[in-house]
Amino acid sequence: MSQLFENRSFVVPGDVLAEGGLRPGENTYRLQGKIYAARVGLVEYSRGGVSVIALESNYEPRVGEIVIGTVMDVDLGGWRVDIEGSSPALLNVSDVLDEPFKPEMVLPKVFDLGDVIVARVVSVSRDGTPILSTLGSNLGKVEKGRLVRMTPSKIPRLIGKKGSMVNMILKETGCQIVIGQNGIILVSCKDSGMGDLVVRVMQKIESEAHTTGLTNRIYEFIKEIKEKEKR
Amino acid sequence: MNTAKRKLIVDEVRLDGRKFDDIRPMKIESGVLPNANGSSYLEQGRNKILVGVFGPREMHPKHLADPHKAVLRCRYHMAPFSVDPRRSPAPSRRDTELSMVIRNALEPAIFLERYPRASIDAYAEILEADGSTRCACIVAASVALVDAGIPMRDLVVACSAGKVDGEIVLDLDDIEDKEGTADLPVAYMPKLGKVTLLQMDGILSPEEFDRAFQLTLEGGKKIYEFQREALKTKYAKQVEKGEKGSVEQV
Numbered sequence: 340m341s342q343l344f345e346n347r348s349f350v351v352p353g354d355v356l357a358e359g360g361l362r363p364g365e366n367t368y369r370l371q372g373k374i375y376a377a378r379v380g381l382v383e384y385s386r387g388g389v390s391v392i393a394l395e396s397n398y399e400p401r402v403g404e405i406v407i408g409t410v411m412d413v414d415l416g417g418w419r420v421d422i423e424g425s426s427p428a429l430l431n432v433s434d435v436l437d438e439p440f441k442p443e444m445v446l447p448k449v450f451d452l453g454d455v456i457v458a459r460v461v462s463v464s465r466d467g468t469p470i471l472s473t474l475g476s477n478l479g480k481v482e483k484g485r486l487v488r489m490t491p492s493k494i495p496r497l498i499g500k501k502g503s504m505v506n507m508i509l510k511e512t513g514c515q516i517v518i519g520q521n522g523i524i525l526v527s528c529k530d531s532g533m534g535d536l537v538v539r540v541m542q543k544i545e546s547e548a549h550t551t552g553l554t555n556r557i558y559e560f561i562k563e564i565k566e567k568e569k570r
Numbered sequence: 571m572n573t574a575k576r577k578l579i580v581d582e583v584r585l586d587g588r589k590f591d592d593i594r595p596m597k598i599e600s601g602v603l604p605n606a607n608g609s610s611y612l613e614q615g616r617n618k619i620l621v622g623v624f625g626p627r628e629m630h631p632k633h634l635a636d637p638h639k640a641v642l643r644c645r646y647h648m649a650p651f652s653v654d655p656r657r658s659p660a661p662s663r664r665d666t667e668l669s670m671v672i673r674n675a676l677e678p679a680i681f682l683e684r685y686p687r688a689s690i691d692a693y694a695e696i697l698e699a700d701g702s703t704r705c706a707c708i709v710a711a712s713v714a715l716v717d718a719g720i721p722m723r724d725l726v727v728a729c730s731a732g733k734v735d736g737e738i739v740l741d742l743d744d745i746e747d748k749e750g751t752a753d754l755p756v757a758y759m760p761k762l763g764k765v766t767l768l769q770m771d772g773i774l775s776p777e778e779f780d781r782a783f784q785l786t787l788e789g790g791k792k793i794y795e796f797q798r799e800a801l802k803t804k805y806a807k808q809v810e811k812g813e814k815g816s817v818e819q820v
Contacts, residue, residue, distance in 0.1 A: 395719035426685075
């Protein structure tokens, strides 16, 4: 039950985080009674467990998550969607139109190659292929807006505690933001200047995700730029 | 080439002023290529190496995909201007073999089984070559893999040792490699204590081998600190840059 690092200190893969007792959480693994880090990040010890908040990660789809992806292929009964994970996601007709597939359906009329869509992960098959669905409110084809990319592990930082960060950004900028858990964020604003601001805010969050007091700093940052823009 | 053989060691000091157990001056940077998922740039003596890592992503061509785990593909390539005289840019037999050697050295450190059917691609480009490039590539590639957010058991460090003028020395440079009598590249996972690469060119007695192997382990520990530092400074730097950016623009 020994902690070998201070809470929230920087670790790289292979660092021994704890010996015995604790439960290995995210981005860690256990080998011969020791718990090691598996990604770069900040170590976090909590009740009975130890995990690493990854500073770099790739997207591992989980059921229920909202993702944003690009249609990369139109198949017979559905689409293949690039959600920037380790394998492309499948989107079946029955998960889009809420009716079974009929041969006379023209799939490219619904989603065509290169279309950007917002979808929900409804299941992940045994080989890791995510199955998507666009049934539900606010899901489906994206008509306009801009896409911003972020390391997927930093998405929780963008949302903040109970949405504190994203709600603050929404309030301050008046833009619409759809967050894909796969690290793609859709920003749509009426005012393109505000759009630029949101993109810069995202970049700032991405590079400073591991620092404390970020929400306040971002608030100041937005205010500062808005002041300058007025002048 | 000089016909008269140069002395490579004078008064226990090597040509570039190092002692027997010194590694060359080193610099590693991570996250240097914005379009790669992970990347690193390494300088070790006159070696200059750039590594980009892509993936895990869908495997193309598909028949190479493994349904049980991800496949790591490595490319070791020396730029035409990396050596004198100029070298053909086409991959040589040596490049192909070193690509395999690097892949085998890195594979045990990666949780490949987490990404069935996917591929992870690491491209190492030698911009300037100065001996022990396979070791330098492994060092740089393991930093780039971590930077790509690929789950790893440990970093992989690599260092060479060899026999020059009858002495066992650490981290051979180009001249020592070519004119020395033995070369022993070793790669290992420092925290897990597992060797992932062990090759030997030339002849070493069992005692000499032990000495050389011990030297590479010590050299690896020093290199490990550079790797750690490279991964850490990326985040320290980002904060600096972010704050500066907020003042500069607008």
